[in-house]
Amino acid sequence: MVESRGRGRPRDPQVREAILEAAYALLQRGGLAAVTMEGVAERAGVGKPTVYRWWPNSGAVAMAALMEHAAPATTASRSKSPITALRRQLRALAEIFATPLGRSVGAMLAASDTQTELSKSFRNHFIGARREEGRELLERAIEAGEVWRGIDVDATLDLLYGAVFYRLIAAPANIDSNYSDRIVSLLLAGISAELH
Amino acid sequence: MVESRGRGRPRDPQVREAILEAAYALLQRGGLAAVTMEGVAERAGVGKPTVYRWWPNSGAVAMAALMEHAAPATTASRSKSPITALRRQLRALAEIFATPLGRSVGAMLAASDTQTELSKSFRNHFIGARREEGRELLERAIEAGEVWRGIDVDATLDLLYGAVFYRLIAAPANIDSNYSDRIVSLLLAGISAELH
Amino acid sequence: MVESRGRGRPRDPQVREAILEAAYALLQRGGLAAVTMEGVAERAGVGKPTVYRWWPNSGAVAMAALMEHAAPATTASRSKSPITALRRQLRALAEIFATPLGRSVGAMLAASDTQTELSKSFRNHFIGARREEGRELLERAIEAGEVWRGIDVDATLDLLYGAVFYRLIAAPANIDSNYSDRIVSLLLAGISAELH
Amino acid sequence: MVESRGRGRPRDPQVREAILEAAYALLQRGGLAAVTMEGVAERAGVGKPTVYRWWPNSGAVAMAALMEHAAPATTASRSKSPITALRRQLRALAEIFATPLGRSVGAMLAASDTQTELSKSFRNHFIGARREEGRELLERAIEAGEVWRGIDVDATLDLLYGAVFYRLIAAPANIDSNYSDRIVSLLLAGISAELH
DNA sequence: CGGTAAACGAGACGGTACGTCGTGTCTTTGA
DNA sequence: TCAAAGACACGACGTACCGTCTCGTTTACCG
Numbered sequence: 001m002v003e004s005r006g007r008g009r010p011r012d013p014q015v016r017e018a019i020l021e022a023a024y025a026l027l028q029r030g031g032l033a034a035v036t037m038e039g040v041a042e043r044a045g046v047g048k049p050t051v052y053r054w055w056p057n058s059g060a061v062a063m064a065a066l067m068e069h070a071a072p073a074t075t076a077s078r079s080k081s082p083i084t085a086l087r088r089q090l091r092a093l094a095e096i097f098a099t100p101l102g103r104s105v106g107a108m109l110a111a112s113d114t115q116t117e118l119s120k121s122f123r124n125h126f127i128g129a130r131r132e133e134g135r136e137l138l139e140r141a142i143e144a145g146e147v148w149r150g151i152d153v154d155a156t157l158d159l160l161y162g163a164v165f166y167r168l169i170a171a172p173a174n175i176d177s178n179y180s181d182r183i184v185s186l187l188l189a190g191i192s193a194e195l196h
Numbered sequence: 197m198v199e200s201r202g203r204g205r206p207r208d209p210q211v212r213e214a215i216l217e218a219a220y221a222l223l224q225r226g227g228l229a230a231v232t233m234e235g236v237a238e239r240a241g242v243g244k245p246t247v248y249r250w251w252p253n254s255g256a257v258a259m260a261a262l263m264e265h266a267a268p269a270t271t272a273s274r275s276k277s278p279i280t281a282l283r284r285q286l287r288a289l290a291e292i293f294a295t296p297l298g299r300s301v302g303a304m305l306a307a308s309d310t311q312t313e314l315s316k317s318f319r320n321h322f323i324g325a326r327r328e329e330g331r332e333l334l335e336r337a338i339e340a341g342e343v344w345r346g347i348d349v350d351a352t353l354d355l356l357y358g359a360v361f362y363r364l365i366a367a368p369a370n371i372d373s374n375y376s377d378r379i380v381s382l383l384l385a386g387i388s389a390e391l392h
Numbered sequence: 393m394v395e396s397r398g399r400g401r402p403r404d405p406q407v408r409e410a411i412l413e414a415a416y417a418l419l420q421r422g423g424l425a426a427v428t429m430e431g432v433a434e435r436a437g438v439g440k441p442t443v444y445r446w447w448p449n450s451g452a453v454a455m456a457a458l459m460e461h462a463a464p465a466t467t468a469s470r471s472k473s474p475i476t477a478l479r480r481q482l483r484a485l486a487e488i489f490a491t492p493l494g495r496s497v498g499a500m501l502a503a504s505d506t507q508t509e510l511s512k513s514f515r516n517h518f519i520g521a522r523r524e525e526g527r528e529l530l531e532r533a534i535e536a537g538e539v540w541r542g543i544d545v546d547a548t549l550d551l552l553y554g555a556v557f558y559r560l561i562a563a564p565a566n567i568d569s570n571y572s573d574r575i576v577s578l579l580l581a582g583i584s585a586e587l588h
Numbered sequence: 589m590v591e592s593r594g595r596g597r598p599r600d601p602q603v604r605e606a607i608l609e610a611a612y613a614l615l616q617r618g619g620l621a622a623v624t625m626e627g628v629a630e631r632a633g634v635g636k637p638t639v640y641r642w643w644p645n646s647g648a649v650a651m652a653a654l655m656e657h658a659a660p661a662t663t664a665s666r667s668k669s670p671i672t673a674l675r676r677q678l679r680a681l682a683e684i685f686a687t688p689l690g691r692s693v694g695a696m697l698a699a700s701d702t703q704t705e706l707s708k709s710f711r712n713h714f715i716g717a718r719r720e721e722g723r724e725l726l727e728r729a730i731e732a733g734e735v736w737r738g739i740d741v742d743a744t745l746d747l748l749y750g751a752v753f754y755r756l757i758a759a760p761a762n763i764d765s766n767y768s769d770r771i772v773s774l775l776l777a778g779i780s781a782e783l784h
Numbered sequence: 785c786g787g788t789a790a791a792c793g794a795g796a797c798g799g800t801a802c803g804t805c806g807t808g809t810c811t812t813t814g815a
Numbered sequence: 816t817c818a819a820a821g822a823c824a825c826g827a828c829g830t831a832c833c834g835t836c837t838c839g840t841t842t843a844c845c846g
Binding site for chain 3: 620694695697698699711715719734735736739740743744746747749750751752753754755757758767770771774775776777778779780
């Protein structure tokens with residue numbers, strides 16, 4: 001039986017695109033605060049109710065715009081050793097979060113409610129995807145014998161990504177380019193005196 | 197030379213208190229969005245300009261209210277071993293940030309501009325203080341021979357606090373009570389295969 | 393030459409009926425303001441463009457609905473004397489205009505543009521018809537010798553119906569049941585001192 | 589005991605004036621429909637909430653603007669005979685109501701709710717005042733022996749003003765210059781055959 | 785009898801205005 | 816001279832209808 005596919009006029013994907021484009025532009029200059037429903041509608045050449053038809057509030061539009069435009073994942077280098085690739089990925093992440101736009105992402109992640117579908121997918125887009133990539137790298141490192149088989153992979157990932165994120169929030173603008181290297185090295189070596 | 201000590205009616209500290217009290221109450225029900233200058237002024241029985249005389253905007257009032265009310269530091273247990281104390285502190289931190297109010301703090305940390313004096317002191321209050329405590333514990337652990345002398349203390353602290361913070365944002369409500377234990381253990385042991 | 397009588401699907405009179413029914417219902421509760429194209433369409437179970445296919449705007453729909461439902465003329469009693477019948481008619485008119493629906497009619501009469509075909513027919517329906525009936529009664533009264541042959545019939549009718557209408561607008565809810573009697577009597581007798 | 593005369597900043601009468609001025613200008617071009625709260629606020633160089641602080645809706649603003657600008661009463665000529673003055677007044681009334689602005693007044697009178705203070709005073713301003721003037725003229729005519737002492741003055745006034753108003757609505761633009769003369773004459777003479 | 789043209793329901797669209805809320809500045813009166 | 820009260824210009828909020836448009840579907844007529 002064929003699904004009855006909606007009766008009225010179908011939604012125009014170009015409208016969606018125009019709105020996200022406008023939101024993204026506003027986000028760049030002015031940050032999150034500049035993404036107002038009114039401003040987005042005007043810039044997109046679209047009626048305000050139309051924006052509301054697609055997203056319930058300005059935060060959601062901003063999220064959607066960010067997800068549409070931001071690198072959907074990282075370009076993981078396959079050639080290098082997994083540990084090196086991990087270092088690269090962390091460095092790239094740090095650089096992204098140092099951007100004004102990256103700060104917006106961080107703020108939204110921290111501020112967004114836990115429940116809505118959109119904020120889940122936002123989290124998944126900006127955290128989950130990279131984390132999965134990191135998990136893969138970590139597992140390849142284990143296979144390669146560079147990382148111990150018995151580790152708690154989830155906790156390890158938390159430590160890695162958490163440090164970057166934390167630094168961003170706790171002491172912004174202090175993430176030098178080799179910060180991620182130090183983290184990885186530290187984690188690799190452990191801090192227990194017995195090991196050294 | 198005598199300081200001319202203000203000519204007119206002096207600022208009333210009770211007014212300050214009333215404002216912060218009102219802001220805190222609004223923060224509890226309704227979160228950050230509920231802390232409006234207007235609402236605070238009304239609830240405090242105070243004129244709006246008076247609120248503006250003390251703080252420049254609603255975010256600042258909320259920050260000040262949180263700093264006034266939140267545990268100014270943790271009650272670090274001195275008796276236990278430093279590592280155990282660190283584990284306790286991390287667990288306490290995770291619990292605090294899991295609170296609605298804690299989430300507000302997280303959101304403000306992520307959203308606040310980097311520069312203003314207030315946001316610096318806010319960060320210092322909620323992150324710096326605990327971090328200093330953590331540093332002290334870590335150094336005592338080094339003295340006690342539990343942690344290797346050569347580690348990068350700052351990076352270690354980033355890893356520890358970052359993981360908690362990150363978990364909170366990335367996958368809220370999934371911090372079980374022994375999460376901090378796993379982190380500390382993992383970090384102690386390192387992840388390098390060579391060590392195991 | 394035969395008019396090519398439309399090629400496509402003919403208009404459905406039941407749709408027209410449903411729309412007017414819906415409009416009338418909305419008119420009763422909520423008055424003129426409640427008759428929105430959107431509301432009418434929904435209540436009639438009809439698409440908005442369909443409503444627009446029949447009438448150009450909400451005012452027109454309301455007018456049409458009123459004309460469809462309101463007494464198309466009065467049931468003039470033939471038996472009585474013309475003057476008595478006139479008194480009855482005026483009293484009935486006053487009662488109708490005291491109704492919420494009647495007030496709507498008044499408002500539409502006062503507000504409607506002069507030109508459109510619909511507002512002309514609306515005026516004709518609610519004013520013209522009764523006026524013609526009144527004219528007939530007046531002429532029968534002349535025939536019967538109750539009214540002087542030389543009077544200006546149009547002006548007389550204006551005076552009669554105008555008073556009711558005016559009272560409705562000028563001092564609403566003050567039209568007692570014998571108000572029309574007083575008017576007729578007054579007009580019959582004249583106000584000149586010489587006559588008395 | 590002195591009346592406590594309000595604590596805050598007093599309302600600025602210039603603001604009131606600016607709003608009414610703007611509303612009146614919009615009323616002239618575009619009629620009632622052009623008097624939107626938004627448009628008025630913009631044209632007056634005033635915030636929307638300020639307009640709402642003075643009047644509850646656009647209709648009220650329009651009424652107030654009309655009352656502020658329209659001739660507060662007519663300048664009744666004292667010199668002539670009362671009947672002649674009455675004729676003049678009626679003619680002036682007809683001319684005013686034939687104006688676009690006058691039609692607006694008529695529409696508002698018909699549409700306005702009965703109860704609010706503003707619509708009462710509006711009615712009083714545009715109808716009551718002239719009616720009182722008419723009553724005075726009528727009474728002077730009685731004194732002068734031109735009109736019979738026993739008449740129902742209220743009903744007479746209704747007949748006079750009602751006819752003008754009615755003609756305006758029922759058959760707009762058909763009020764020739766001597767229409768009012770015919771009405772007055774007719775009413776003076778009565779329509780009863782017995783009198784003639 | 786099958787094609788076609790219009791009417792139909794649904795509802796998205798660009799707009800305008802609504803009435804409310806919060807901001808940050810200002811101007812009073814009262815203490 | 817500061818504090819309360821609150822009016823003010825501003826601007827965004829989210830909603831309601833407007834009148835137009837594009838869909839897919841239905842129903843007559845005409846070839």
